[in-house]
Amino acid sequence: MRTSTWIRQHLAALRALLVLTVITGIVYPVAVFAIGQLPGLRENAEGSLIERDGKLVGSSLIGQSFTSADGRAMAQYFQSRPSVAGYDPLSTGASNLGPEDIVDTTARTSLLTTVCTRSKEVGDREGVDGSRQFCTKDGVGAVLSVIGPRDADGDVSRPVRVVSVNELCPAQPFLTTFRGVAVECAKAGEDYSVGRIIPILGDAPVVPAVPADAVTASGSGLDPHISPEYATIQVERVARARGITAAEVRELVAAHTDGRTLGFLGEPRVNVVELNLDLDARYPLRS
Template sequence: MERLPSWIRQHLAALRAVLVLTAVLGVAYPLATTGVAQALFDENPGLIGQSFTDADGNPVAKYFQSRPSAAGYDMLATAASNLGPEDVVDTPDRTSLLTQVCARSVAVGRLESVSGARPYCTSDGVGAVLKVFPALGKPTRAVSVNQACPARPFVATYQGVAVECGKPGEDYAAGRTVPIRGGATAVVPADAVTASGSGLDPHISVAYAELQAPRVARERGLPVDQVNTLIEQHTTGRPLGFMGEPGVNVLELNTALDKG
């Protein structure tokens, strides 16, 4: 039998490689990983975070609350918000990351009967940010861009210039962005106001769990010490003994509370 030309043999080898890799990586591997993931999550639903809110999205007071989720704890929509620390100015169609954090902190503070104040946040729960004009040189105008009129600006003056409230629809892009730290000390932990990278994190910090313990104990008619003991029992250590921080599995903790 006549030997095939080398260029045909090369194309046939490439075709076989494509077929084999397609079967292995495009079919077998996805099926295997999906099966393993389903088995793990079916056996241990505590691997996925859940919300403990009512039909209107309000926290159910007798339960520990999970950290915020940009994905709504939907495994098919797992994602972060992709917003970073420089996202501090609200726009007509989107709330900045800073204002989201400030609003969450106020809400958590109200729920837990503690101060929801934190640096770079106004008392009404938006980012404490000024737009200063001109962008360079001595200020002649300052606007609290995240506080729409007729709101009272969180500071009266900036470098001798009266601070205005923000006028909806006015373009402040030409101004210099100046976040104002203020003197607040945060009581509400960071994981109570920021979402995880996956949006599916089932854990909260020990500090956030301890902050919620008095409310949960009160709502359930339990001693706070008993609730704190359950927190300790459902606290996991650092991964590999040194990575990250200890965490409390919220689903497992709430399930233990329901079992009494």
């Protein structure tokens, strides 16, 4: 290859590099930034940040925890849905536990018991029935290990031992007997997987008073929204804590409730972050 040809090819490559750098590295980013500053887009482009008195207090797209230093729910605020990520944008994510995660271990609490515990806590806090199907009255997963010979279908028709696997001794099991066999509490560190694991439905309402978003975390761990149903059961508590009427609180809840996106996508939702900030602005705590 002649030297002049080699130089021309490299000059062409250099020109292409410079042109593409200007287009993709300067023109395109500037154009996107400019479009993002248009009315109606600027708020989202800036991260939906919320300022009060010149101070950054949060984002309308990222939830917050409204608890005291010891982790207790603060009575004057609406509570967000649980977050596995602790509402930390740098550790966003879910627990990745599924509906079959029902047995507690020494290493961690099962998803079922986590849901049962949260439901009881919310019920006690809000003064509603916190019972759920497959949960004991004490707020753990109602699960038995039925030990004994199995038939062709894998069922244990004549158990020789039955253990409530999520209730550690000396707890009193939620059932006295199962198929004629006394139910035992579980001993720490003992493995009961040899038995057939059976969740017990119980007599809780089919539709619990505590909604699902009050006891389960979102996939991102950053969701700032709760359902109107969860907001509704919190109204009386917040009103008492702030010394205002429930009607005044409901009015603010309605103001911060969004309908389905485009009228048919998703579900109605309440932005807890914006709602709590509005409560502080309109009805600050009385000393």
